[in-house]
Amino acid sequence: MASEIDETNRRDFLMIATGAFAAVGGAAALWPMIDQMNPDASALSLASVEVDLSPIEEGQAITVVWRGKPVFIRNRSKQEIDEAMATKVEDLPDPEARNAAISDDAPASDVNRTKKGKENWLVLVGICTHLGCIPKGQRIGDSKGEFGGWFCPCHGSHYDTSGRIRKGPAPRNLDVPPYEFISDSKIKIG
Amino acid sequence: MSHESTYKPNSNFEKWMDERLPIIRMSAEISSFPTPRNLNYLWTFGGILTFCLVVQIVTGIILAMHYTPHVDYAFDSVQHIKRNVNFGWLLQGIHMVGGSMFFLAVFVHMFRGLYYGSYKAPREILWILGVVLLLLMMATAFMGYVLPWGQMSFWAATVITNLFSAIPLIGESIVQWLWGGFSVDNPTLNRFYALHFLLPFMIFGVVVLHIWALHVTGNNNPIGIDVKGKQDTLAFHPLYTLKDGFALAVFAILFAWFVFYAPDYLGHPDNYIQANPLQTPPHIVPEWYFLPFYAILRAIPSKLLGVIAMVSSILVLFILPWLDTSRVRSAKFRPLYRIFFWIFVVTCLGLGYLGAKPPEGNYLIFARLFTAYYFIHFLIVIPMLGLIERPKPTPNSISESVLGKSKGGGGQPDAVPAAPENR
Numbered sequence: 001m002a003s004e005i006d007e008t009n010r011r012d013f014l015m016i017a018t019g020a021f022a023a024v025g026g027a028a029a030l031w032p033m034i035d036q037m038n039p040d041a042s043a044l045s046l047a048s049v050e051v052d053l054s055p056i057e058e059g060q061a062i063t064v065v066w067r068g069k070p071v072f073i074r075n076r077s078k079q080e081i082d083e084a085m086a087t088k089v090e091d092l093p094d095p096e097a098r099n100a101a102i103s104d105d106a107p108a109s110d111v112n113r114t115k116k117g118k119e120n121w122l123v124l125v126g127i128c129t130h131l132g133c134i135p136k137g138q139r140i141g142d143s144k145g146e147f148g149g150w151f152c153p154c155h156g157s158h159y160d161t162s163g164r165i166r167k168g169p170a171p172r173n174l175d176v177p178p179y180e181f182i183s184d185s186k187i188k189i190g
Numbered sequence: 191m192s193h194e195s196t197y198k199p200n201s202n203f204e205k206w207m208d209e210r211l212p213i214i215r216m217s218a219e220i221s222s223f224p225t226p227r228n229l230n231y232l233w234t235f236g237g238i239l240t241f242c243l244v245v246q247i248v249t250g251i252i253l254a255m256h257y258t259p260h261v262d263y264a265f266d267s268v269q270h271i272k273r274n275v276n277f278g279w280l281l282q283g284i285h286m287v288g289g290s291m292f293f294l295a296v297f298v299h300m301f302r303g304l305y306y307g308s309y310k311a312p313r314e315i316l317w318i319l320g321v322v323l324l325l326l327m328m329a330t331a332f333m334g335y336v337l338p339w340g341q342m343s344f345w346a347a348t349v350i351t352n353l354f355s356a357i358p359l360i361g362e363s364i365v366q367w368l369w370g371g372f373s374v375d376n377p378t379l380n381r382f383y384a385l386h387f388l389l390p391f392m393i394f395g396v397v398v399l400h401i402w403a404l405h406v407t408g409n410n411n412p413i414g415i416d417v418k419g420k421q422d423t424l425a426f427h428p429l430y431t432l433k434d435g436f437a438l439a440v441f442a443i444l445f446a447w448f449v450f451y452a453p454d455y456l457g458h459p460d461n462y463i464q465a466n467p468l469q470t471p472p473h474i475v476p477e478w479y480f481l482p483f484y485a486i487l488r489a490i491p492s493k494l495l496g497v498i499a500m501v502s503s504i505l506v507l508f509i510l511p512w513l514d515t516s517r518v519r520s521a522k523f524r525p526l527y528r529i530f531f532w533i534f535v536v537t538c539l540g541l542g543y544l545g546a547k548p549p550e551g552n553y554l555i556f557a558r559l560f561t562a563y564y565f566i567h568f569l570i571v572i573p574m575l576g577l578i579e580r581p582k583p584t585p586n587s588i589s590e591s592v593l594g595k596s597k598g599g600g601g602q603p604d605a606v607p608a609a610p611e612n613r
């Protein structure tokens with residue numbers, strides 16, 4: 001009888017070990033099938049872009065493409081900067097800076113979303129943080145929303161002159177992509 | 191199966207087959223399947239849906255022979271099908287209108303289930319498989335809409351895939367995984383094409399399970415009481431094959447009217463502009479059959495909660511069989527439920543109307559009210575009604591309700607066995 005129990009135990013062990021082996025093998029076989037859908041190295045390595053800012057007059061904006069995404073570059077007027085500076089961080093739905101260049105928990109003050117000494121230049125990923133539409137406000141005559149920045153017509157999100165969400169369903173401020181000034185009037189994004 | 195087999199192999203060949211692959215027996219059983227004798231035309235929509243599925247698969251495979259899944263060629267290849275390919279205008283038109291007809295039929299089919307309580311015991315699994323079919327249909331229709339690579343295709347794909355970014359922490363990675371890049375682009379188009387080709391066959395498989403489940407429990411019927419004996423049923427063939435066939439012919443007239451006279455009526459003109467990733471159209475509207483769900487999404491001023499509400503509006507159907515506390519199935523005998531059923535229909539139509547309007551002012555207020563009521567209906571009204579409602583008395587049997595209590599006389603000489611068995 002004792003030997004019978006022993007035998008059952010050994011068999012149980014073998015069953016479980018085999019099952020576990022098959023499960024791990026199955027999972028390992030599954031991973032390539034899942035990961036193939038992720039962006040590959042050729043998509044990740046898409047070169048950075050350089051943009052000459054000199055033709056952009058005060059109050060004007062241009063849109064460039066970086067990694068297949070639109071990037072908004074606006075040369076803000078004095079009034080737009082003042083409005084952005086005057087807004088208190090406590091009043092913002094999203095208090096985080098969302099700037100690739102600084103830490104995640106930095107407050108969303110206007111200085112944290114621009115480069116020092118270049119406060120007139122606002123560079124943003126032009127994709128609404130709600131569901132990915134491209135907000136209006138780049139072209140002359142576009143609606144800029146209730147806060148003078150951008151307005152997303154898809155579900156009604158209003159962004160201010162610092163690209164911060166103020167009203168509507170979007171949860172986050174527009175992202176500031178990684179970029180640097182490589183000369184006084186030229187930036188490199190990415 | 192719920193009825194004994196009446197099939198007897200006649201020829202030697204049938205006998206030989208019956209012992210190897212009893213497929214003749216199976217068809218015979220399907221055609222003699224005992225079906226309640228009182229089914230009305232709302233029961234023909236299951237057959238109509240099966241027809242729609244076959245039409246989509248056949249026309250879809252033909253379209254696939256001419257379509258090119260690449261961001262630079264997709265738009266032109268669809269125009270090429272419409273303008274140059276022999277009969278392309280017809281086949282593409284049928285496939286495009288067919289999607290809408292499919293949803294029209296499925297909505298009627300579902301409201302039929304809601305009205306007659308077809309989701310209640312013992313048909314819970316049948317109903318749940320139905321909800322799975324609805325989800326698969328939605329996924330298929332959404333991915334198919336992306337393929338012509340027009341402005342609405344592109345922006346619908348962007349907005350809908352971005353719904354996943356509402357998931358905390360891993361949302362962004364999931365979206366990039368779906369896209370295969372940093373925006374909707376060629377990899378996205380390619381995988382959507384592959385999946386759009388695959389999903390209808392998965393739907394087909396689930397339909398087989400759906401009908402299998404139907405054949406285990408048998409059909410519900412307009413008065414919602416159980417079949418009690420042979421006198422309550424008729425063989426599926428020829429009565430119901432003909433009834434289904436007639437309804438299908440009428441449905442096909444509507445279908446053909448759209449295909450020949452208004453193929454684009456149900457679509458959106460912006461989809462005849464090639465996709466432009468740098469410009470969002472002023473109004474993004476999904477296809478009409480998604481409008482109620484879109485209205486729910488936009489009614490809620492928070493991204494995550496909006497997505498949760500939209501998804502829940504369908505998931506709630508999965509638990510409906512357990513939310514309903516009333517034992518009486520058919521709304522015919524439920525005076526209160528009947529009223530709330532129609533209020534619910536109006537709610538769904540209202541949401542559909544609002545889904546096409548901009549989310550502001552009064553539109554937004556009504557969208558919120560209707561959204562709230564949508565959930566109140568399922569989570570409060572339905573459970574409560576079963577407790578407070580006093581149902582009307584139900585007939586003793588289906589045959590009694592069809593043929594009259596004291597013997598239908600007249601044109602029914604085929605002796606309906608009298609009462610004793612009916613209990």
Ligand code: HEM
Binds near residue numbers: 236237317320400
């Ligand atoms: C691809 C889509 C579908 C197909 C092809 C399909 C097909 C059918 C067929 C052939 C029947 C039997 C005939 C009839 O009662 O009309 C049936 C019954 C039924 N279906 Fe579906 N169906 C689909 C989707 C759905 C959905 C989305 C639901 C609900 C969520 C659903 C719920 C039911 C129920 C409850 C029955 C039994 C009705 C009764 O006997 O009273 N079906 N289906």
Ligand code: FES
Binds near residue numbers: 128130131152154
């Ligand atoms: S995508 Fe911008 S508000 Fe919804």
